[in-house]
Amino acid sequence: MTAQVQELRLELPHIELSARVFGPEDGYPVLALHGWLDNAMTFAQLAPRLQGLRIVALDLPGHGLSAHRPAGVGYAIQDYGLDVLAAARQLGWDRFGLLGHSMGAIVGVIAAAALPEQIERLALIDGLLPYTTPAAEVPEKLGKALLAELELPNRRKPVYTTVEDAVAARLKGALTVSREAAELLAERGLMAVPGGYTWRSDPRLRLPSRMRFTPEQAAACLGAVRCPTALVVAAGGLVAPHAEAMRLARQQPHFSLHELPGGHHLHLDDAAGAQAVADCFNAFFAASTGRNE
Known part of the structure; x- marks a missing residue:
C-alpha cells in the first residue's frame, strides 16, 4: 500500500527529533509513538490505512533518526x-x-493521565501499563541499575556484515516480528559503520530502569485517563497474558477493547493485521470526531 510520506525534523528545547508524516494537512492531529527499540517505521503499514488523520510518527529519543539523550540522562518512561x-x-x-x-x-x-486537557483520544496497540516494581524492591533494583550504567562503557554494540545479517538478528529478538516488519524497521534503524552495519538505537535503552512505577501508581495512571480510548490486544502479544492489565482495561469506562489474532507487532507484520487494526481505529476516530467512515 502506497501513501505520500513526508520527513520532518523537530527542534525541541531539549532535544532534536525526527518524524514521518502521513495524511492530509487538515486531518485530525495525531502523534504516533512506537515501541521499545523500534522507530517510526512501525506505522508504515498502518498509517496509510487510517482515514482523515494527520499522523506525525515520531522517532522517540534514542531511537531511529532522533538524537540520543545527553550523557548521564536516562530513558525513564515518564520522560x-x-x-x-x-x-x-x-x-x-x-x-x-x-x-x-x-x-x-x-x-x-x-x-493522557497527566494532562487530560490536551489528549483528546487515545488509540493503543498491545500496550497499556508500565513495568512496575513493588515499593519494597526499589532500593535493590536501583542499585543494580546504577551498577549496570557504570559498566556500559565496557560494552560494544554488535556490528553486522550485511543488512540481511542485522535483519536476521532482529528476527531472533524476544519480541518476534515478521521478516517484512524487520526489514521496514531496519530501513530507519540501521547505520553504516566500519565493518558493516549496526543499529542506531542508544545502548542505554537496554539498561534496567533506575526507578519504576509501583503497581498502585501504574493503576492510578490508568484510572486517571478520561478521554475515549481504543485498545487493540493481540492474541499472541504482551497484554493478553497479563491478567491484571486485562482486568483493569475492562474496568475503565472510557475504554473500548478489541482482541485480534496476531503477535505483538500485528499492525506491522503483514497487510491483513494492519487492516484489522485500521478497521478498529477508523471506526473509533470516526465516532469521536463525527466523521463518516
Whole structure:
C-alpha cells in the first residue's frame, strides 16, 4: 500500500527529533509513538490505512533518526511524556490524539493521565501499563541499575556484515516480528559503520530502569485517563497474558477493547493485521470526531 510520506525534523528545547508524516494537512492531529527499540517505521503499514488523520510518527529519543539523550540522562518512561508534549507544542497542536504501540502505548496512557486537557483520544496497540516494581524492591533494583550504567562503557554494540545479517538478528529478538516488519524497521534503524552495519538505537535503552512505577501508581495512571480510548490486544502479544492489565482495561469506562489474532507487532507484520487494526481505529476516530467512515 502506497501513501505520500513526508520527513520532518523537530527542534525541541531539549532535544532534536525526527518524524514521518502521513495524511492530509487538515486531518485530525495525531502523534504516533512506537515501541521499545523500534522507530517510526512501525506505522508504515498502518498509517496509510487510517482515514482523515494527520499522523506525525515520531522517532522517540534514542531511537531511529532522533538524537540520543545527553550523557548521564536516562530513558525513564515518564520522560517521554515531555517529548510528546513538546513535539505537539512545536506543531502548534493544543489538543490532539495519541496512537501508541507497546512502549508508545504506555507513554500515551501516562501523558493522557497527566494532562487530560490536551489528549483528546487515545488509540493503543498491545500496550497499556508500565513495568512496575513493588515499593519494597526499589532500593535493590536501583542499585543494580546504577551498577549496570557504570559498566556500559565496557560494552560494544554488535556490528553486522550485511543488512540481511542485522535483519536476521532482529528476527531472533524476544519480541518476534515478521521478516517484512524487520526489514521496514531496519530501513530507519540501521547505520553504516566500519565493518558493516549496526543499529542506531542508544545502548542505554537496554539498561534496567533506575526507578519504576509501583503497581498502585501504574493503576492510578490508568484510572486517571478520561478521554475515549481504543485498545487493540493481540492474541499472541504482551497484554493478553497479563491478567491484571486485562482486568483493569475492562474496568475503565472510557475504554473500548478489541482482541485480534496476531503477535505483538500485528499492525506491522503483514497487510491483513494492519487492516484489522485500521478497521478498529477508523471506526473509533470516526465516532469521536463525527466523521463518516
